Amino acid sequence: MTDETRATTDAGSRSSAPGPGRATLWVILASATLTVMAGAILGPIVPAIQSNLGVSESLAGLIITTHGALIVAVSPVAGWVIDRVGPRRPFVAGLLLYGAGGGAGLVVDSFAPLLASRAVLGIGVAFVYVGVTVLIYDCYEGRRMSRALGLRSSANSVGAVVWPLVGGGLGTLSWQAPFGVYLIAVPLGVVAAATVPETGRSAAGESDGHGADGPDATDDGDEDGADGVTGVLAALRRRPGLLSVYLLYFAANALLYAIVVFYPGLLEGIGLTSSLSISLYLAANGAAGGTSAALYDRLVERTGRHALVGAAVALWVVAFAFAAAADSALTAVPAVVAFGLGQGLVFPASFAWIEALAPAARQGQYSSYLASAGYTGQFVSPVLFGPLVPAFGVRGVFVAAAALSAAGGVAFAVALTRR
Structure with a gap:
């Protein structure tokens, strides 16, 4: 990986596209x-879903996780489409699918149709997630791109704080009420259609020969421009830093869900049993991540992405060490804050590296793999760390997470030294 942002060759051919306004950034x-x-948003109402639909706890949990599996599967398709038609239309379509699939829970009251609606939601999320990424790549450059990427990660953190509280509040009215919040994506899609510009990505790819049959924007040869597994393997071979970014993003999400899934158990062990108390610690994690992400553009300009990621990994080691040793309400705070600060630096750095390393005409495709890596990390985190709980207790999860973070930090330092 390299700190220098690659000057993409299609920037000039997109220069005639309308520039983004402030409304575009807000969308x-x-x-x-x-x-x-x-x-x-549905996390707080899983028990209510279970009781009202008459299903087991594991089946009720599928209502939460099904959309994630669809995101992993559909994101590469979304990236392929976005590289060919540009991000605007798939992004708007994704928002409308999001509203339809998520809002269906307002009227669906049986398990199978509700699960199907969650699959539709996952497809919508995949197109929105990749669409947001490529819109930032296409609409902003240099410091403005760093700023937008940092704000995007900050917005994610704010959402992680706010939406569970909204879901819990609406869940007191009825178990179906939280599903109504998904409908906000429909008017947002209308606003996006009116304010988000066409970026000219598809036209640029065709005119520069970056289409399905043309060469890549770099000088690495024709292999990078190929579609399918052959093209992906060629790009990873020529740009091994891409694989490192995917591994970093996978690890960041797996470690995040070690906090989300297992930290409540640790808090209960030290006497913090109320859902409100537990939510405050998770909210502190999100708030810390939002703060460091909002400062990302200033920090990366002064230090570079490698230094920020190195600092983030060090923060993770400290965070999990504090978690393993926490024995009171006060000593449990530094762990979630330190991890959140590191997370807020790694997420925008990962997206910036993909923009710099991926073939210019394939940024949608390669950013979609980042989405798949992240959601896979979230999904497998309980599988990786869960078996440690019966053997070593919940603190064993955080000891293992600290050791993995430290090992990752050493590998990162060795890679930089060899570079």
């Missing part, structure tokens, strides 16, 4: 919070 940031809201 992008609002949409970023929706990708977090997709599952978070």
Whole structure:
């Protein structure tokens, strides 16, 4: 990986496209919070879903996780489409699918149709997630791109704080009421159609020969411009930093969900049993991440992405060490704050690296793999860390997470030294 942002060759050919206004950025940031809201808003009402639908706890949990599986599967398709037609139309379509799939829960009152609606929601999220990423790549450059990427990650963190509280509040009215919040994506899609510009990505790809049959924007040869597995393997071979970014993003999300899934158990062990108390600690994690992400553009300009990621990994080691040792309400605070600060630096850095490393005409495709890596990390986190709880207790999860973070930090330092 390299700190220098690659000057993409299609920038000039897109220069005739209308520039983004302030409304475009607000639409992008609002949409970023929706990708977090997709599952978070229903977390507080899983027991109510279970009792009202008459299903087991595991089946009720599928209502939360099904959309994530669809995101992993559909994101590469979304990236392929966006590279060919530009991000605007798939992004708007994704918002409308999001509203339809998520809002269906207002009227659906049986398990199978509700699960199907969550699959539709996942397809919508995939197109919104990748669409937001590529819109930032296409609409902003340099410091403005760093700023937009940082604000996007900050918006994600804010959503992680706000939407569960909204879901819990509406859940006191009825178990179906929280589903109504998904409908906000429909008017947002209308606003996006009116304010988000066409970026000229498809036209630029065709005119520069970056289409399906043309060469890549870089000088790495024709292989990077190929579609399918061959093209992906060629790009990863020529740009091994891409694989490192995917691994970093996978790890960041897996470690995040180690906090989300297992930290409540640790808090209960030290006497913090109320859902409100637990939510405040998770909210502190999100708030810390939002703060560091909002400062990302200033920090990266002064230090570079490698330094920020190195600092983030160090923060993670400290965070999990504090978590393993926490024995009171006060000593449990530094862990979530330190992890959140690191997370807020890694997320925008990862997206910036994809923009810099991916073939210019394939940024949608390669950013979609980042989305798949992240949601896979979230999904497998309980599988990776869960078996440690019976053997070593919940603190064993955080000891293991600290050790993995430290090992990752050493590998990162060795890679930089060899570079």
